[in-house]
Amino acid sequence: xxxxxxxxxxxxxYVFLLPAVIVLLAIVVFPLLxxxxxxxxxxxxxxxxxxxxxxxxxxxxxFADRNFLVSLWNTVVFVLVVVSLEFVVGMLLALxxxxxxxxxxxxxxxxxxPTVLAPVVxxxxxxxxxxxxxxxxxxxxxxxxxxxxxxxxxxxxxxxIAIYLTDIWEWSGFMALIFVAGMMGISTxxxxxxxxxxxxxxxxxxxxxxxVLRPTILIAVIIRSMDSFCVYDIIYAITRxxxxxxxxxxxxxxxxxxxxxxxLGYGSxxxxxxxxxxxxxxxxxxxxxxxxxxL
Amino acid sequence: MKKAFxxxxxxxxxxLVPLLAGGAQEKEKKVTLNAIAVNDPFWVELTKLVGxxxxxxxxxxxxxxxxxxxxxxxxxLDLSSHSGNYDIVGVDTPWCPEFSEAGFLADLGPYxxxxxxxxxxxDLIGLGAGEWxxxxxxxxxxxxxxxxxxxxDLFAESGLSVPKTWEELYQTGKKLTRDTNGDGTVDxxxxxxxxxxxxxxxxxxxxxxxxxxxxxxxxxxxxxxTPVLDADLARKVTERFKRLLExxxxxxxxxxxxxxxxxxxxxxxxxVNWWDVFSGDFENQEKxxxxxxxxxxxxxxADGSLGPxxxxxxxxxxxxxxxxxxxxxxxxxxxxxxxxxKLAATGATPPSIFxxxxxxxxxxxxxxxxxxxxxxxKGALTWPYVKQSAKIEEEIMGLRLNQYMIGExxxxxxxxxxxxxxxxxMKK
Numbered sequence: 001x002x003x004x005x006x007x008x009x010x011x012x013x014y015v016f017l018l019p020a021v022i023v024l025l026a027i028v029v030f031p032l033l034x035x036x037x038x039x040x041x042x043x044x045x046x047x048x049x050x051x052x053x054x055x056x057x058x059x060x061x062x063f064a065d066r067n068f069l070v071s072l073w074n075t076v077v078f079v080l081v082v083v084s085l086e087f088v089v090g091m092l093l094a095l096x097x098x099x100x101x102x103x104x105x106x107x108x109x110x111x112x113x114p115t116v117l118a119p120v121v122x123x124x125x126x127x128x129x130x131x132x133x134x135x136x137x138x139x140x141x142x143x144x145x146x147x148x149x150x151x152x153x154x155x156x157x158x159x160x161i162a163i164y165l166t167d168i169w170e171w172s173g174f175m176a177l178i179f180v181a182g183m184m185g186i187s188t189x190x191x192x193x194x195x196x197x198x199x200x201x202x203x204x205x206x207x208x209x210x211x212v213l214r215p216t217i218l219i220a221v222i223i224r225s226m227d228s229f230c231v232y233d234i235i236y237a238i239t240r241x242x243x244x245x246x247x248x249x250x251x252x253x254x255x256x257x258x259x260x261x262x263x264l265g266y267g268s269x270x271x272x273x274x275x276x277x278x279x280x281x282x283x284x285x286x287x288x289x290x291x292x293x294x295l
Numbered sequence: 296m297k298k299a300f301x302x303x304x305x306x307x308x309x310x311l312v313p314l315l316a317g318g319a320q321e322k323e324k325k326v327t328l329n330a331i332a333v334n335d336p337f338w339v340e341l342t343k344l345v346g347x348x349x350x351x352x353x354x355x356x357x358x359x360x361x362x363x364x365x366x367x368x369x370x371x372l373d374l375s376s377h378s379g380n381y382d383i384v385g386v387d388t389p390w391c392p393e394f395s396e397a398g399f400l401a402d403l404g405p406y407x408x409x410x411x412x413x414x415x416x417x418d419l420i421g422l423g424a425g426e427w428x429x430x431x432x433x434x435x436x437x438x439x440x441x442x443x444x445x446x447x448d449l450f451a452e453s454g455l456s457v458p459k460t461w462e463e464l465y466q467t468g469k470k471l472t473r474d475t476n477g478d479g480t481v482d483x484x485x486x487x488x489x490x491x492x493x494x495x496x497x498x499x500x501x502x503x504x505x506x507x508x509x510x511x512x513x514x515x516x517x518x519x520x521t522p523v524l525d526a527d528l529a530r531k532v533t534e535r536f537k538r539l540l541e542x543x544x545x546x547x548x549x550x551x552x553x554x555x556x557x558x559x560x561x562x563x564x565x566x567v568n569w570w571d572v573f574s575g576d577f578e579n580q581e582k583x584x585x586x587x588x589x590x591x592x593x594x595x596x597a598d599g600s601l602g603p604x605x606x607x608x609x610x611x612x613x614x615x616x617x618x619x620x621x622x623x624x625x626x627x628x629x630x631x632x633x634x635x636x637k638l639a640a641t642g643a644t645p646p647s648i649f650x651x652x653x654x655x656x657x658x659x660x661x662x663x664x665x666x667x668x669x670x671x672x673k674g675a676l677t678w679p680y681v682k683q684s685a686k687i688e689e690e691i692m693g694l695r696l697n698q699y700m701i702g703e704x705x706x707x708x709x710x711x712x713x714x715x716x717x718x719x720x721m722k723k
Binding site for chain 1: 367394399545546689694698701702704
């Protein structure tokens, strides 16, 4: 007699799924739907009423909002700079961690340490290091005669560099970890064959390691680009977007708009604009990478 | 029968457990209030005194002190979600109209009416700041009053007189900005002030503008709330504001409220002009190197004739609080003469009660009380705040002024953008 799954057992399975579904609905689906709807209303945090429908007004307003546009530009530059440098530093660290050197496991763990720290903790730590007069970095720059009179955090250019460095310090290890995992999957036969053919280390890297790692690199770059586009914590902890607008990222600006400024509807519209930008950016990355692979 | 016995007895026992537990809970039932405010000196010191309130009333209270932005965010989120998590909220003067207009704060009028014998309205400094459209929604717990702190020793040795006007401050500050150890670098500056982006820089600018006779609105008395931030006086004050950087430490552009005070208490600067809430800190050897070397004087103004700017921190009761009566008891205790005397004795705030401030016995122990009484006699300077004030101070002026100070915007750009943006907010 063939075994048949009874209906009651099926329902029972769904019942077990229910708590997870409820939690997902509450913390993911509901806020998403709420923010979509809110983005079409002039809704304030201090007056949560869906009464003033403005259609796409909030979306149009965003493109005339100089603070939002400046923060968007800052974020694009931030993503380009930090993801590029994290890629380079991460690759160098990965090569080091894949080399046959003693205590390589300790080395790999040490790369990951900054990544496992909470971003706010990283931010505060760097803030203290950058403080004029008290911070280690401030002191070192002063000894070298390179510290500006206003201090690092009072200087428009240096405060940006400080934010970039903090992010690179925190996330290069993450890139390295992904690259190491990818490198471990490359067949040693490929390397041996290349060596037999007389290829140099540099040639092996450019001709074997890098091409084989391309899908891994793509994933790492997409993850870091999406994540760094939403940078918030370290900015909040180190500069609060200042001086002026110099280090204000788009996520920080959205927080200022929606929470500190109480413009929940407008802030929701800004969030959706950023979401669309991040999705487009990821699609472009994937398309470019796969086109190259096809070639 | 046996079966029934074994079923009934455990059930009866189970039924008795909650009853007994309920009785015990009833006995131990104690109201716990939750209060939140900015972690300024007055709050830190008040937190140390609440044991007194708990002993007197049997009501427990949890005091949460956070930074300025965090306080605004947490209070706004709690009030707007109507969760009633916080019973008592610390409200800065510009926040009061916004929260009151949104209907978040309980009307204190009836409570106040019942307690007039203990809390005399005419005796509370800055009471008007807690009133919105005829309803008293907050009471001043700490009457922030502007004052000048200066280094008595430095003035004595240089023979300079303490400035009374902003121009005198600049001239005196130039003389006190100097290299004291002869190594070729300046290590002492004349003045420090808040420049950090946000409400901080706005408040320092407002202090200078208001005390120079400036006005924010065209005619607030007639209800014309058109901003006049592009007026000549506003431009002049803003230019002068930036010129003060010449007599301030070079990292002054990043200073927030506490940084400028720290610069004074660490002996880096000769003067600061801010709220009189730091006397205790200056005498605290763990925080200060200038104990016994400082003194206070009248807050600066354009010609020395205007009174001080006041911007009290206030207490309000959340409309969603389930313990409003108990919260009112706490407010009454905090504003009682006994508590106010204890609080003011720490140097963390002047008393909110004018009769205490004027009391000769209090003046004997307070280094600033006499000055404050003399200043308040000239009339306190206040802003006519509107429900958009928090946004105007934090997001518009706080950003544009900071951009001007660091050179991201020219004076013309800063003033015209501020004017346009405030105008747009008011129209909306």
